[in-house]
């Protein structure tokens with residue numbers, strides 16, 4: 651039997667979490683067609699990520715694969731999302747990041763088009779700003795960068 655370079659039990663657990671979260675986000679309409687991609691850190695070298703080209707509202711655990719932090723498939727013939735390196739670069743650079751949920755909601759799509767010229771979307775005075783770690787007040791602003799799609 652082949653020895654896998656990651657823990658298959660951990661993959662099964664992470665895959666179940668990704669499927670549950672993805673169905674919830676898809677039900678909100680945030681993953682139109684086969685857009686969006688989702689991943690979770692497996693260990694300090696691997697991540698579980700959605701297979702390319704799947705309808706995120708109909709995912710099963712078989713639609714989750716393993717990649718290394720260079721974005722290469724590990725022990726699978728599946729092809730990962732075209733945006734895999736966005737995920738794996740975050741895991742490689744920030745050890746405290748445990749998952750990446752990349753959606754295509756109408757709000758973020760329209761906002762990014764609307765604010766592309768100024769280079770950021772300013773969130774200011776919203777009660778929900780308190781959701782950011784270490785922030786105690788809504789009386790502040792956060793600029794979310796808008797980057798070109800390359």
Ligand SMILES: [Zn+2]
Nearest residue numbers: 686733752754
């Ligand atoms: Zn995308």
